[in-house]
Amino acid sequence: xxxxxxxxxxxxxxxxxxxxxxxxxxxxxxxxxxxxxxxxxxxxxxxxxxxxxxxxxxxxxxxxxxxxxxxxxxxxxxxxxxxxxxxxxxxxxxxxxxxxxxxxxxxxxxxxxxxxxxxxxxxxxxxxxxxxxxxxxxxxxxxxxxxxxxxxxxxxxxxxxxxxxxxxxxxxxxxxxxxxxxxxxxxxxxxxxxxx
Numbered sequence: 001x002x003x004x005x006x007x008x009x010x011x012x013x014x015x016x017x018x019x020x021x022x023x024x025x026x027x028x029x030x031x032x033x034x035x036x037x038x039x040x041x042x043x044x045x046x047x048x049x050x051x052x053x054x055x056x057x058x059x060x061x062x063x064x065x066x067x068x069x070x071x072x073x074x075x076x077x078x079x080x081x082x083x084x085x086x087x088x089x090x091x092x093x094x095x096x097x098x099x100x101x102x103x104x105x106x107x108x109x110x111x112x113x114x115x116x117x118x119x120x121x122x123x124x125x126x127x128x129x130x131x132x133x134x135x136x137x138x139x140x141x142x143x144x145x146x147x148x149x150x151x152x153x154x155x156x157x158x159x160x161x162x163x164x165x166x167x168x169x170x171x172x173x174x175x176x177x178x179x180x181x182x183x184x185x186x187x188x189x190x191x192x193x194x195x196x
Contacts, residue, residue: 007066069119135182
């Protein structure tokens with residue numbers, strides 16, 4: 001069985017990847033022996049995904065997969081975008097990120113709160129070949145949080161496909177329409193028949 005090392009230790013993300021990439025052994029970068037920090041210096045989701053996949057692939061001499069994703073709000077010119085996890089200035093402070101987003105959109109009417117989540121996934125093979133795919137899920141930003149589920153901006157993101165916030169959706173519902181699931185499915189089609 002071919003092995004893919006994922007440039008992440010996020011258990012939910014690893015589970016989602018394993019469900020789509022059946023037939024591959026999926027390992028986290030820590031399980032595979034990578035303990036370094038990878039600085040995300042890219043200006044786009046694709047640049048960051050490629051940067052992470054290449055760093056792990058080169059360090060461990062293996063095929064590596066990475067994703068980078070975030071929320072893009074049209075009224076904010078696509079922000080927070082690649083800075084989604086550190087929108088408030090601190091990495092991973094969901095509460096402060098959500099509060100800042102609501103503050104910035106305070107005077108924006110319902111009809112102008114369109115947004116989408118975007119994910120780019122990248123595979124870097126042992127030989128250095130890079131393959132990428134992108135997925136998006138569209139919706140709008142609510143005026144207050146709805147639901148306790150998910151993480152990050154999920155309680156503020158009303159999904160057009162589900163007809164409710166990601167915060168109210170089950171994991172199965174969210175994974176069925178999520179940007180990462182769409183990107184991973186597109187990537188799995190692209191790598192069929194390629195020797196990893």
